[in-house]
Amino acid sequence: MGSPGLLRLRGVVKRFGSFTAVRDIDLDIVEGEFFTIVGPSGSGKSTLIRLLVGMDEVTEGEIWLRDKRIDKTPANLRPTCMVFQSLALFPHMTVGQNIEFPLKLRKEPQDKRRARAEELLDLLRLPRSYYDKRISQCSGGERQRVALARALAFDPEILFFDEPLSALDYRLRKTLEKELKDLHARTGKTFVYITHSLEEAMVMSDRIAIMKEGRFEQIAVADEIYSAPVSRFVAEFMGEVNLFPLSAGADGRIASDALSVRPGMRLSQLTPGSGGLLMVRPEYVRLAGDADGFDFSLKGIVHGEYALGSRIQYEIETVNGMVTVEKLREDRLTATEGQTLVLGFNAENTHFIGEAA
Amino acid sequence: MNRLDGRLGFLSALPLVLVLLLSFLAPMAVVALFSVMPQKVFSIANMPDFSAYSLFFSQGYYKSLLWSLGMALTATIILLLICWPLAYAMAKVFGRFGLVLTVAVVMSLFVSENIRLFGWVLTLMKGGLIEGHLRAWTGLSFESPLYDVPIIIFGLVYVYLPFMLFPLAQGIAMVPDDTRQAAYDLGASRSQVLWQIEVPLAAPGIVVGSLLTFVLAAGALAESKILGGQAVIAIADDIETAFTFGQNWPLGSALSMILIVIIGGLALFGVSKVDLDAIMGRKR
Numbered sequence: 001m002g003s004p005g006l007l008r009l010r011g012v013v014k015r016f017g018s019f020t021a022v023r024d025i026d027l028d029i030v031e032g033e034f035f036t037i038v039g040p041s042g043s044g045k046s047t048l049i050r051l052l053v054g055m056d057e058v059t060e061g062e063i064w065l066r067d068k069r070i071d072k073t074p075a076n077l078r079p080t081c082m083v084f085q086s087l088a089l090f091p092h093m094t095v096g097q098n099i100e101f102p103l104k105l106r107k108e109p110q111d112k113r114r115a116r117a118e119e120l121l122d123l124l125r126l127p128r129s130y131y132d133k134r135i136s137q138c139s140g141g142e143r144q145r146v147a148l149a150r151a152l153a154f155d156p157e158i159l160f161f162d163e164p165l166s167a168l169d170y171r172l173r174k175t176l177e178k179e180l181k182d183l184h185a186r187t188g189k190t191f192v193y194i195t196h197s198l199e200e201a202m203v204m205s206d207r208i209a210i211m212k213e214g215r216f217e218q219i220a221v222a223d224e225i226y227s228a229p230v231s232r233f234v235a236e237f238m239g240e241v242n243l244f245p246l247s248a249g250a251d252g253r254i255a256s257d258a259l260s261v262r263p264g265m266r267l268s269q270l271t272p273g274s275g276g277l278l279m280v281r282p283e284y285v286r287l288a289g290d291a292d293g294f295d296f297s298l299k300g301i302v303h304g305e306y307a308l309g310s311r312i313q314y315e316i317e318t319v320n321g322m323v324t325v326e327k328l329r330e331d332r333l334t335a336t337e338g339q340t341l342v343l344g345f346n347a348e349n350t351h352f353i354g355e356a357a
Numbered sequence: 358m359n360r361l362d363g364r365l366g367f368l369s370a371l372p373l374v375l376v377l378l379l380s381f382l383a384p385m386a387v388v389a390l391f392s393v394m395p396q397k398v399f400s401i402a403n404m405p406d407f408s409a410y411s412l413f414f415s416q417g418y419y420k421s422l423l424w425s426l427g428m429a430l431t432a433t434i435i436l437l438l439i440c441w442p443l444a445y446a447m448a449k450v451f452g453r454f455g456l457v458l459t460v461a462v463v464m465s466l467f468v469s470e471n472i473r474l475f476g477w478v479l480t481l482m483k484g485g486l487i488e489g490h491l492r493a494w495t496g497l498s499f500e501s502p503l504y505d506v507p508i509i510i511f512g513l514v515y516v517y518l519p520f521m522l523f524p525l526a527q528g529i530a531m532v533p534d535d536t537r538q539a540a541y542d543l544g545a546s547r548s549q550v551l552w553q554i555e556v557p558l559a560a561p562g563i564v565v566g567s568l569l570t571f572v573l574a575a576g577a578l579a580e581s582k583i584l585g586g587q588a589v590i591a592i593a594d595d596i597e598t599a600f601t602f603g604q605n606w607p608l609g610s611a612l613s614m615i616l617i618v619i620i621g622g623l624a625l626f627g628v629s630k631v632d633l634d635a636i637m638g639r640k641r
Contacts, residue, residue, distance in 0.1 A: 053542060054542075055538060055541075055542070074541075075538075075541050075542045076541045076542065076543075076544050076545055076546060077544075081542050081543055082539075082542055084535050084538075084539055086533070086535045088533065088535035088536045088538065088539035089536075089539075090536055090539075090540070090554060090558075091536075091558070092557045092558055092560075101540070101543055101545075101553075102543040102544055105543065105544045105545055105549060106544070150543070151543075154543050154544065
């Protein structure tokens with residue numbers, strides 16, 4: 001295998017009895033990247049990470065780390081380590097003892113251990129006085145940092161994360177997401193992160209993999225996944241989206257039940273005689289008095305208005321069902337509920353998802 | 358408001374406190390009083406007389422105490438060793454079968470301890486269930502293991518197994534699976550996980566189980582009487598004899614006081630070291 005990947009999965013399958021949790025996964029994780037696996041619960045992402053860490057054994061397939069095959073290596077002999085969802089800190093040890101745990105197992109001398117622990121406390125912006133604190137005296141965010149420090153003390157080739165931020169409140173989560181990204185940049189380690197939160201994935205990751213029913217639907221950088229999803233599932237999973245069925249006649253002319261299409265309009269991905277879904281994100285839908293100047297347009301009645309903080313979301317009832325539109329607060333609509341409007345958007349802001357997907 | 362709550366709490370606890378004082382502390386006070394009474398006197402108002410305590414040393418009762426404590430300690434250690442894997446399986450592996458095991462173990466408590474011990478005598482004695490069958494079928498014979506110290510310890514282990522097993526299983530159930538896996542993931546071997554994670558985190562269960570079995574075994578007398586045939590005398594046996602055949606209440610009371618102080622001190626020390634609230638599930 002001449003692949004440059006630090007961690008390589010080839011045909012990895014995990015079955016529990018008759019249930020297949022992970023189906024034939026191939027994956028290459030590049031050294032130093034922040035790779036996030038996103039999926040709804042039950043998508044197999046937790047099972048996959050347990051296979052990668054070594055807490056479960058693969059049913060079929062191979063896992064390679066650099067030039068060593070590791071799928072039969074137990075977790076305690078793998079040079080990787082994981083930050084647990086529960087953090088799994090040792091409650092009977094102090095912060096310092098927790099951080100030094102992997103070093104103590106390697107029989108490093110005490111002064112070296114202590115020095116390293118203090119370095120890590122500095123790195124994670126915890127005061128050095130925390131060395132002697134009990135875990136129960138630490139707040140949620142501090143525990144998070146202690147768990148990270150402990151994992152970094154292990155000095156893993158790859159650091160895995162199993163939704164460690166999911167139990168925290170919104171503000172703290174936002175802060176820690178940025179800190180984690182920053183920590184990734186400063187340590188240069190390879191991070192593999194799993195989460196069910198699109199936002200978390202978008203903020204931190206270099207690349208994102210969308211997982212569904214034990215398979216990857218799409219692996220790409222965040223922007224691409226957002227603007228060019230390969231399937232309806234990915235499009236809907238990655239935030240609010242509007243989808244319109246389209247088809248093309250034998251002559252390439254676009255036909256749609258819901259949309260009025262600008263005459264002569266063509267979509268390059270839409271081959272004659274095929275069909276699919278046209279995707280447009282809520283922030284690209286314009287609201288106007290008439291259809292002039294839009295590639296695609298339709299009529300709708302304002303149904304509801306929801307404040308999202310910096311943005312306002314509108315639900316607009318159309319023949320295609322509810323269409324979601326978002327405006328910045330400063331561009332707030334003057335329209336009121338029940339008013340009829342024209343919704344329009346242009347081809348360059350859309351993405352076409354072919355029939356098969 | 359808080360002060361009112363506090364006072365009401367105290368008042369509502371008062372009846373039970375009185376019952377406890379009367380039923381636990383009062384008998385102990387009486388025993389303490391008896392222990393400093395001169396012999397063959399039946400009035401309360403005497404000068405304190407510690408001659409009963411001196412008998413403890415001069416007449417060799419300290420040997421009984423040492424035997425009792427020694428056998429209790431041995432039984433406790435053996436119980437810890439055999440109950441750990443069983444308790445571990447009950448807490449983490451067996452699932453529903455654990456309930457079956459619990460019921461089976463608890464059922465044995467429904468039969469009187471003496472009857473169960475006599476059952477063992479019939480099983481183990483010369484010409485009994487095992488040796489008798491063996492001799493009838495093969496002509497081979499062996500000496501009965503009865504009436505010796507090891508069989509007494511066996512009896513203690515057998516009788517007090519539930520008192521170690523259940524607290525231990527409770528203690529092991531308190532060890533989060535995640536911490537075990539995390540330690541393993543950080544490079545710990547199985548034995549390192551056991552000694553550095555599981556034992557410290559299950560400590561409340563270990564302490565409670567050990568205390569229960571040790572305290573009960575140190576005060577036990579049926580095992581040494583029935584299985585041991587009084588090969589060695591347990592301190593509880595001495596105490597009973599002093600009160601009954603001996604009609605020497607000061608001696609019986611003095612021996613009781615010595616046992617109470619030793620075991621009470623040990624229990625208080627043990628309980629002060631562990632978080633009882635944690636094992637009762639009041640925390641976390």
